[in-house]
Each structure stands twice: as C-alpha cells, then as structure tokens.
Amino acid sequence: xxxxxxxxxxWGAVFVLAASVLWGTTGTAATxxxxxxxxxxxxxxxxxxxxxxxxxxxxxxxxxxxxxxxRWRMVGLGAASVALYPLAFYSSMQLAGVAVGTVVSIGSAxxxxxxxxRVADKRPFTGRWAAGAALGVTGAALLCIADAGHxxxxxxxxxxTPAGVALGLLAGLSYAVYSWAAHRLINEGxxxxxxxxxxFGTGGLLLMPVLAATGAPxxxxxxxxxxxxxxxxxxxxxxxxxxxxxxxxxxxxxxxxLSLAETVVAAILAVLVVGERLPLLGWAGAALIAxxxxxxxxxxxxxxxxxxxxxxxxGQREAAVTxxxx
Numbered sequence: 001x002x003x004x005x006x007x008x009x010x011w012g013a014v015f016v017l018a019a020s021v022l023w024g025t026t027g028t029a030a031t032x033x034x035x036x037x038x039x040x041x042x043x044x045x046x047x048x049x050x051x052x053x054x055x056x057x058x059x060x061x062x063x064x065x066x067x068x069x070x071r072w073r074m075v076g077l078g079a080a081s082v083a084l085y086p087l088a089f090y091s092s093m094q095l096a097g098v099a100v101g102t103v104v105s106i107g108s109a110x111x112x113x114x115x116x117x118r119v120a121d122k123r124p125f126t127g128r129w130a131a132g133a134a135l136g137v138t139g140a141a142l143l144c145i146a147d148a149g150h151x152x153x154x155x156x157x158x159x160x161t162p163a164g165v166a167l168g169l170l171a172g173l174s175y176a177v178y179s180w181a182a183h184r185l186i187n188e189g190x191x192x193x194x195x196x197x198x199x200f201g202t203g204g205l206l207l208m209p210v211l212a213a214t215g216a217p218x219x220x221x222x223x224x225x226x227x228x229x230x231x232x233x234x235x236x237x238x239x240x241x242x243x244x245x246x247x248x249x250x251x252x253x254x255x256x257x258l259s260l261a262e263t264v265v266a267a268i269l270a271v272l273v274v275g276e277r278l279p280l281l282g283w284a285g286a287a288l289i290a291x292x293x294x295x296x297x298x299x300x301x302x303x304x305x306x307x308x309x310x311x312x313x314x315g316q317r318e319a320a321v322t323x324x325x326x
Contacts, residue, residue, distance in 0.1 A: 094162025
C-alpha cells in the first residue's frame with residue numbers, strides 16, 4: 001500500500017507529467033532507426049510495452065478477471081484504441097516531422113477527451129479548463145505552424161504534412177478514447193494495475209500481427225534493436241505505469257491536457273538532437289503550452305470539501321489539479 005501522500009490529485013499530476021517527459025523522447029529515439037518503418041516502431045513500442053504491463057499485473061488481473069470480463073466492451077474499446085494510437089502517431093511523425101507529429105497528436109487529445117467526457121459522462125466544461133486548454137491548443141497550433149514552414153517540411157513533400165496532421169488527429173482521438181476507457185474502468189472500482197494490464201496487454205496482443213509483418217528490420221542491427229528495446233521498456237512500459245498511477249487520481253481529460261508537456265519535450269529534443277529548426281514562433285508556442293500546464297496544475301480550494309484525495313468522488317477527485325482537460 002502506498003503512503004497517504006501518494007493518494008492526492010497533485011501526485012496524479014506529477015505522475016502524468018513524468019510519463020509525458022518519457023513519451024516526449026520517443027520521436028527522437030525513432031530517428032535513430034531510420035530504416036525501421038513507423039508501423040514497426042509503433043508495434044514494438046506499444047506492443048511489448050503493453051504485454052509487459054500485463055506481465056506485472058498478473059495477480060490483479062487474475063483477482064479481477066470476472067469483473068474485467070463483465071466489462072469486455074470497455075476493455076475492448078480501450079485495447080483497440082491502444083493498438084491504433086502508435087500506428088497513427090509514429091506515421092504522423094514520419095510524414096510531418098517529429099515536432100509537428102507530436103504536437104498535433106498530443107495537442108488534439110485534450111479536445112477529444114473533453115468532448116468524450118461531455119457526451120458520455122455529462123461533465124460540463126469549466127472556466128479553468130477552458131483557459132488551460134485554450135493556452136495549450138494555441139501553443140500547439142503555433143508549434144505546428146512554425147514547423148510547417150521550415151525547409152525540412154518542404155523536403156518531405158507537399159502532401160506529407162497534411163497527411164501527417166490527419167494521422168496526428170487520429171492518434172489524438174485514439175489516445176483520448178483509451179485514456180477515458182481506462183479511467184472509466186478505474187472509477188468503477190477496479191485497481192489501476194488490473195485495468196492497465198488488461199487494456200494495454202490486449203492492445204499489445206492486437207499489435208503482434210503488425211510487428212510480425214513489419215518488424216524484420218528491428219533485428220537487422222544492434223542499433224535498431226536497441227531503439228526498439230528502449231521504446232518498449234522506457235517510454236511505453238515505465239511511462240504507462242506512471243500514467244496508470246496518474247489516471248487513478250485525476251480525470252482522463254485532466255491527464256490528456258497535462259500530457260501536452262510531451263509536445264514541449266519532443267520539440268526541444270527535435271531541435272537539439274534531430275536538428276529540426278524551431279523558429280521564434282515555435283518557442284512562443286512551447287511557452288503557451290507551459291503556461292497551460294501551470295494553469296491546470298495550480299491547487300484549487302473548495303471550502304467544505306476534501307479535494308485531491310483518492311477518497312473523493314470520481315467527479316471531484318482531480319479538481320485540485322484542474323477542472324478539466326479536453
């Protein structure tokens with residue numbers, strides 16, 4: 001059992017932000033295996049990462065097997081979204097560039113998540129969420145516009161950036177769906193380890209045929225193998241362990257908005273490591289995203305209520321982090 005200090009919504013925000021930093025390294029890591037297709041990168045990263053999630057959750061999976069089977073539709077929805085996300089995400093980065101692909105994929109997820117929660121859970125939009133989401137989405141748009149005009153984008157071809165943006169939007173939607181599905185299952189009383197093991201383990205299994213069809217280059221060199229191993233073990237496995245802890249403490253919409261931090265990390269690494277050029281407009285976008293995170297993570301006081309603890313009702317639990325993400 002974790003110490004009481006690890007139960008609050010503030011810790012949930014910390015866990016999601018830590019996961020986002022790890023995820024922000026994936027696009028840059030993938031550039032070190034240029035002869036490996038984005039489908040293979042996505043399949044090995046999320047596929048093995050998901051199977052590892054299931055492996056460390058065998059006991060809670062066994063203990064809650066009947067409950068998970070009784071909710072197979074929600075588990076299946078989350079797993080299908082888990083499988084779709086990396087295929088769209090890494091393809092988006094290859095077509096539109098690391099910075100733009102990451103920004104569109106992650107930047108669109110908060111909006112998709114807010115709409116899902118509004119429609120499915122009848123949760124209203126709040127003023128603080130609107131302010132944070134506006135800052136974050138504006139920052140993401142500036143990053144995208146700034147990158148689209150540079151020479152690297154022109155070299156990829158006229159059609160590649162729009163196609164990459166479209167795939168990024170698909171990735172953002174699938175990210176929002178699996179975050180919502182996992183959070184919904186956790187909110188129904190299932191432990192986060194069992195939920196993450198079931199959703200990501202099943203998603204990993206769905207990715208195995210894709211890996212079998214596209215993954216031969218991963219064993220073609222030690223460098224390719226190292227990239228695949230890093231992607232599966234660090235950002236996907238360790239990152240989603242942290243993300244699962246976060247989802248147990250904050251709303252899915254809050255988690256997806258906090259994940260905008262990934263875009264800043266990805267943009268910085270794209271400039272420092274990959275050599276992509278980020279003009280002043282792009283850095284302004286990164287600053288706006290940082291501002292959105294500040295707005296969304298400021299503690300909120302609600303007289304007469306204990307907010308930010310794991311004992312709070314599902315709708316209140318993460319109010320201390322942010323009203324809502326999007």
